[in-house]
Amino acid sequence: MKLLVMSDTHGDAEVIKQVREANQNVDAIIHCGDSELAFDHPYLEGIRKVRGNCDQDNRFPKEDLFEVEGIKVFVAHGHLLNVKSTIMNLLYRAQEVEANVAFFGHSHVLGAELVDNILFVNPGSLLKPRGIAEKSYVVVEFANHNWNVTAYNDKGEEIFTNSYEITE
Numbered sequence: 001m002k003l004l005v006m007s008d009t010h011g012d013a014e015v016i017k018q019v020r021e022a023n024q025n026v027d028a029i030i031h032c033g034d035s036e037l038a039f040d041h042p043y044l045e046g047i048r049k050v051r052g053n054c055d056q057d058n059r060f061p062k063e064d065l066f067e068v069e070g071i072k073v074f075v076a077h078g079h080l081l082n083v084k085s086t087i088m089n090l091l092y093r094a095q096e097v098e099a100n101v102a103f104f105g106h107s108h109v110l111g112a113e114l115v116d117n118i119l120f121v122n123p124g125s126l127l128k129p130r131g132i133a134e135k136s137y138v139v140v141e142f143a144n145h146n147w148n149v150t151a152y153n154d155k156g157e158e159i160f161t162n163s164y165e166i167t168e
């Protein structure tokens, strides 16, 4: 199971198109909000997407929950869960909906961690990264109780890769 995750593109539609074209072999594409595009923008077609604090279009849902190959995926921009301060509220919400993985954005800080057997991933920003110089997105794979998270810059060059093992 392979997911392409991006966030906080803040009006740059072309980078969404470019990253999608470079990663066509995925089971789902996720945008964690603040695209600042219309909900029905053609470059967002077929993407699981949520509303960020900068998104004007109220057709975006505030959060999303769906299943891919038995894995429950939760998506929220994060501003309503105060993720710039702590992931605790996001953790509680992810536990509540029994998610296996939670994707969020808002802080523009690239990162991944496993907490309480739930994988939390912020793909960073493809427009204004914070903490690192590079614009980023993430590809997440799950197989054999193992998450593999690989972050790339906007040119498709690898920034880091990490594995996280789920305990039964």
Ligand code: MN
Binding pocket: 034, 052, 053, 054, 077, 079, 105, 106, 107
């Ligand atoms: Mn935001």
